[in-house]
Amino acid sequence: MAVALASVAATTRSILLRDTDQRISGLLAQEAGEFANFEEQGFDPETGRPFTDPGRLLRVFLERQYADLDEELVGLVGEVGSRRPTQIIQQREIPVDRPLHEDADARRRIYASPDSSGTLDRPEGEIRWAKVTVARYGGEPAAAFVVAFHPGREQARADEVFRVLLAISGVALLMTTGIAWVVAGRILKPVRLVRTTAAQLTEQDLTRRIPVHGRDDVAALAETFNAMLDRLERAFATQRRFVDDAGHELRTPITIVRGHLELMGDDPAEREETVRLVTDELDRMSRIVEDLLLLAKAERPDFVTPEPVQLAELTADVYVKARTLGDREWVLDGVADREVLLDPQRITQAMVQLAQNAVQHTTAGQRIRMGSRADGPRIELYVADSGPGVQPQDAEVIF
Template sequence: MTTSVKRADHRVSARVRILLWLLFVMAVALAAVAVATRSILLRDVDHRINQLLTQETGEFANFVEQGVDPATGLPFTDPDALLRIFLQRQYSDPDEELLGLVGTRGPGLRVIRQSRDIPRSVALHRDRGSLDAIAATDAPSGRLARAQGEVRWAKVPIKGSGGAEPDAAFVVAFHADRERAVADEAFRALLAISGVALLMTTGIGWAVAGRILAPVRVVRATAAELTERDLTQRIPVQGRDDIAALAETFNAMLDRLEQAFAGQRQFVDDAGHELRTPITIVRGHLELMGEDPAEQRETVRLVTDELDRMSRIVEDLLLLAKAERPDFVRTEPVQLAELTADVFVKARALGERDWVLDGVADPEAVLDPQRITQAMVQLAQNAVQHTVPGQRIAIGSRTTEGRIELYVADGGPGVQEQDAEVIFERFRRGTARRGARTSGAGLGLAIVRAIAEGHRGGRVELRPTEGGGATFVLTLALEESPCTAS
């Protein structure tokens, strides 16, 4: 018991689980968007820097091929003059440095730069080590990872006079940190927005999950309130979504449970009510039985008769209880004429009456032949109990307006109008008896009604008989078998 309570205390509600999963999915999605956006921005930065480096080196290469020294009017022969004039004519971006390198690396390396201010903390022309590395490499471009920040560079070597080894170079350097900072700032802004979105999602998700799961909580509360004695609680159905379908399914289940418990209680009540009398009779006779052999034989006869009656009552009650099950009726294709003739032959053995096979319908119908035979024989037995020898009892079948009717008509005293509504109920024979003494428990017609209603669209009706008497009619839907229908 303690373990169950502890487990219940640590149970996480469906509302919390839905919210946690929603937040997890949202967080993953927002993080993926932020990372993807940062990657795209950084890629765009790299692409723009590459374009700028390509553009600047291309412009310098064109100037080398087509440029003219203003002092001589001839193509440039002095790298120093070439670099100075080109740098004077160029306009650089704020994060861009255009440099000319003349001479060899180390102390002999001379730097030509534009006359513009660049922060000392990042200026490449003050970093002799980086300039030596650029001058010494044969690569046309590269990256420099410095403490002051990353530098992307490209280089165009200048051939010396007479095709000698290059002794000068044009260098374009781009300080990428500020451009990358823009992408990082956008990334941080997205993370902040994602945090706000998660907070809003938490509130909205909590409210929406509570609204969606409200019927589930009603189901839980209703289930907690159900007891064996009170199965009347139902869940209000609102909307047409899955939750409404769940409520409808739960209500249908409660209907079935209520019917099952009602049937169980009725069975117990009926059995206790109807068996109490024969049990009292049996006990009384056994207690008063003397030693006289004749008295003992009479007592045994009476006790046996009461026990047989109790057995019939129990069998009838069990049959009525089984009528609530879906397999109570098992239909199959049946020749109606053959079924009517079989019922007539079996009914004639019930008593000396003027038995008449009144009419026979010929179609093939889908029904349960055993249950229908049981109901018709019960109606015939009922007719025998309320007629005298020699009176007419007619059995027949017919079709009318897409239905079939099997009937038993007797010439007895009939059923009074005030009794017609109650004779199909359990243990009810009506306020006016139809003549002859009966020994049944009042379950026969209840069984007939259960069998009729067990067939789809079936019912039992009481109709007057021409010339006096009562006619009981089983009316069923005419369901033809697949073979017949085709």
């Protein structure tokens, strides 16, 4: 913003100076042209004839002119090489330091210059000038009309506009900076909140969330961060549950094994019974470890690998495997004949587990039905037994 405002101010100053130069050049050309026309077509008011005296020509012309405020109209008479040409000027003061009619050296340099226009640099200020030489009939130049313009005030006005623009730009820059500071602070507030929240998170406390306002990119960042915290919280909760389950499930068989070993006597029959009990508990412990590992793997994305499977064939295979779990009346209740996308190993594992549960809650000879059915896009595999069932208040907790 600072560079842009400074560029605007500098460009404005450059345009003003260029316009000033063009106006001065036009003014000089106009004055020189008017004198040239007067020299060619003018008549001496006293004689009614063309001018023959350069001095008289200059004096009459200057008496009829009115110069601008920063402009000087000067007539110079004398040989080109003369050190101090005689001057004829309008009797008027101009507000500049050391005007041309008071600067003999500047008049000489302009009078002796072969150019018709130019710029004269002086310590007192720059002079833009144009000159029209006047010669006697067919002779060498004996006089010259000089129009001089002092551009100092015009240039100072452009510089003043430049300074005013800089001052206004500075105020605008301060206001813009303040507004930008406030707006940027509001925009970055959620980012700082994300950083603060991340710094306050610990393994014991993952419940902090960032409030989401609006629908912009910062709000999307907050939502993404909250979703990440949700995943972290679930991961840590799963880890804690796994540790709690492992501690709870393994503590009992370990206690039993330790107690039997501590109480084991010298009697061979007692030793044999202790070994049997310990082996049974170790087997149970091994199954518990496998179940815990299965629960841990269930959180992995590759735990389930679906593939196209014939549902009727899968249902029949599961039924054949489940019949060996116990002496029950096993019934293949129904089969859905269609191809579905699922993981046959995980489905078999879950169905066998449900069948084992049905065996535990029934007695010999009771009926256990297994089957599958399809209802539109929904596929259902089921195990139904004739045991006591689950109380309604416990069903929500179990499932």
